[in-house]
Amino acid sequence: MRILLVATAFNSLTQRVFAELQDRAHSVAVHLGTAEEGLRAAVRTSGAELVVAPMLTTALPESVWSRTACLIVHPGPPGDRGPSALDWAVHEGEARWGVTVLQAGAVMDGGDIWADAECVLPEEAKSDLYRGEVTEAAVGAVLLAVERFATGRWRPRPQHGPDRPAAIRTRPHFSQDLRRIDWGSDPTDLVLHRLRTADSRPGVLDTLLGAEWYLHGGRREGRLRGRPGELIATRAGAVCRATADGAVWIPELRRRRSPGGPATFKLPAVSALGGLLPELPEVAAPLMPQEGEDTWTDIRYTEDGAVGRLHLDLPGGAMSTDHCRRLLAAYRFACGRPTSVLVLGGGRGFFSNGIHLNVIEAAADPAAESWANINAIDDLVLEVLTTTDRLVVAALGGNAAAGGVMLALAADEVWCREGVVLNPHYRLMGLYGSEYWTYSLPRRAGTAEAARLTGRALPLTAGAAHRIGLVDRVIEAAPGDFTAQTERFARLLAASPALQERIAAKKAAREADERARPLAAYRAEELSVMHRQFFSPDEPYHALRSAFVRKLAPPPEG
Template identity: 70%
Template sequence: MRILLVASAFNSLSQRVFAELRERGHSVKVQLGPGENELRAAVRKHAPDLLLAPMLKSVIPRDVWSARTALVVHPGPPGDRGPSALDWAIHEGADRWGVTVLQADEVMDGGPVWASAECPVPPVAKSDLYRNEVGDAALEAVLLAVERFTSGGYVPLPQSGPAWQAADHTRPYFDQTLRRIDWSADPTAAVLRSLRAAGSQPGVLDGLLGGEWYLHGGHPEDQLCGKPGELLATRAGAVCRATVDGAVWIPELRARRRPGGPPTFKLPAVLALGDRLPRLPEVPAPLSPAPGRRTWTDLDYREEGPVGFLRFSFPGGAMSTSHCRRLLDAYRFACTRPTSVLVLGGGRDFFSNGIHLNVIEAAADPGQESWENIQAMNDLVAALLTTTDRLVVAALGGNAAAGGAMLALAADEVWCRGGVLLNPHYRLMGLHGSEYWTYTLPRRVGEAAARRLTEQALPVTARAAQQLGLADRVIPSAPQDFGAEVGRLAALLARSARLQERIAAKKAVRERDEALRPLAAYRTAELTEMHRTFFDPDAPYHALRFAFVHKCPAPSPPLRTDPR
């Protein structure tokens, strides 16, 4: 079937729906950020059997939806209407939510229902919930709706009349007046709920140190305390702020845009505040926090018998120079421990998306910061590739892209949750790429497939990744259960009778490959290309990075939606 995917952005859900439908044999074209005339032109050009909008902020015009069936994915259960469904769900403390696929018509979110699916609502940020539980439910509902449409005999259920069971619930846009935090009165639980409902967009607008900032992210702290609203400490770029009954860690801030000024973007809180920040103690988190502690850390290490678990979780999956160096230090420590299997990752959201474009954009010399960031990423990948005394497993509970995908490929095994997407390419950012990808990617998938993946620059589902050789195992678990299942499987791997044989074989292969072509040669060749790009002010990378960070149009390479 010919499907036109209409989306305001090619985000995680749009990519997942696109990739999953293609895998099922449908011909899928993509129309991004459509104005009404652009959408009409796309419909005339592609003559789709079905329009599908997994993430759309604009309205499909009447002449389009009246001529062809157009299905819209709404991130709320049947009967829920309005533009802030997930914000309201988190704000009101819902423990279950849902996704509805409905037909576009005159009433916003009020058309006939083709399919719906339920999901739990764990205490995580809205963006995490959207990519994971809501993403799983959305895909389930979309596939069912497409199957019903393809059958030709299904009659969608109108949202009115005696057969309609759900109560209509239309709610307004969740604006900043509803998000406001009263630091003098709100307990930690209320502050965290506000922060979770606003992450990663739009953030919570607040006053701090004489400026106005959007607060992004929030995590409880059970030991530090002080006058409500005051800053208490810093940790790994985050700031700790006191509440009436404790404190919260806030990893990122975004300055409020001045009227007529340039767009602003998220940065680590300490970097964003700059000289405004008073002298505060840096309170490092222990690498292995005590059981039961409620505090924030973006990386930690624990052991269960012969298995070590090094978990890391950086906002948006972006890894700055500092992130890379701290993770490398933690990895080196983990490699001193008497374990035979080391699991890297295992969290429930992003694994890694590579270098930190926002931090680079904010640097006095973006070219130099790009260079230092890629060197730090390479140091980390090299450490994985040269670990020969144990097996290393990259456990991807969330998506990975660019250098983050290549970081995973440096491990001996790659395990993905079933809902994960991989984007193993750099082309859309105008980069050749590094992280030893010219060694690891062909080694796993072959030269022809490596060329195709990097040139087409399309998302790959976990299932397709396993078929290609990018992944070794797909774990069909719920997001909340992924870590426990990884632990169970890692314990089985550590008890395998062939474990020592595999470790010895791995060491022999590394020595053989090093003799054929040293890792340093791959690094030098890749970084020669990257250096040329980073320090050329006319290279497309700089305009593409600016557009990505500032969320504005740019002369981007076209999205390829046809196999080559």
């Protein structure tokens, strides 16, 4: 069937729906935005039999939904209406929630229901829930709705009637007044709860050091204390702020946009504050925390017998120069431990999306920072590629893109949760790419497939990636269960009688590959292109990067 996806942005849910529908042999086109003229033209050009809208911030025009069937994905159960459904659910501590696929009509969220699905809502940040449990429910509901529509025999059911909720609940936009933190009296649990409802978007509006900021993310600190509201320490780019009974780490900040001023964007908190930040101690956390140690860090190492694991906590999946260098040091530490299997990642959040475009955009010299960042991530990937005394597993419980995918492909095995979306390409940012992709991608998928993936620049489901050789194991697990599943599989791998034989064969293969063409040659070739793209002001990378970090429409090609 010919389907047009309409969305405000090609976000994680839209990408997943796109890839899942393509896997089922539908012809899928994408249109971003709901401006009437452009959307009507997209419907005509695509010949769409059905419009599916996974993520919208504005309503579809009547001239479209009155002529073509349009299915809207609402992140709430049947009967729930309003623009901030998930915000309200997290705010009110809902243990179970749902997603409804309904037909667009004159009443916002009031159309007939084509499908719905339930999901649990564990105590996680809103963005993690959206990419995890909510996306799983949404994809299941969309696929069922599309199947029902395709038969031509199924009829959607109205939202009212004997088998529908007794009352429709329409809730307003979730305002900043509801997110406000009183640092003088709010306990840590309440502060973290407020931060969880807004970790990615829109953030919690607050006053800090005489300026207005949106706070993004929040992690518990179990030891440090200070006067409520004051900043008391820094760590890995985050700031620690005291609460009424403890403290929290805030990884990222975004300056409030001034009236008529340019769009602002998230940055590591220390970088965002810059010269406003008073002199604070940088309180490092141990790479190997003690049992029960209640403090946050973005990189930590744990060990279970012959299995080591590097845990990553990457806001938005971005890896700055500093983060890459610290991760490289942690990786080298892990390789000095007496283990035979090393797992990289394995949490429910993003695995990695490559270089940190926001930090680059904010740099005094973005070209120089781009160059430093790509070399830092290349150094990390090289270390993974040349690890020959153990097996390395990249465990992807969350999405990965660009250099993050190539980091995963440097490992001996790639394990993905079933719901993960991969974007193994760089073209949408106007880049050729590095991270030794010209070595890793063809050796797994073949030269022709590597060219197709990087040229088409489209997302892949974990299942599709498995079929073409990018992924070795697809794990069916709920987002919160993936870590335990990877730990179980890693223990089985470490106990395998064939493990040492595999390690020896890996070492021999790496030596043979190095004789055929050194890794340094791949890197030099990739970086020769990247250097031009970074340092030439006429390259599209600069405008594309600026638009991306500010969440603006990308400039037209050409």
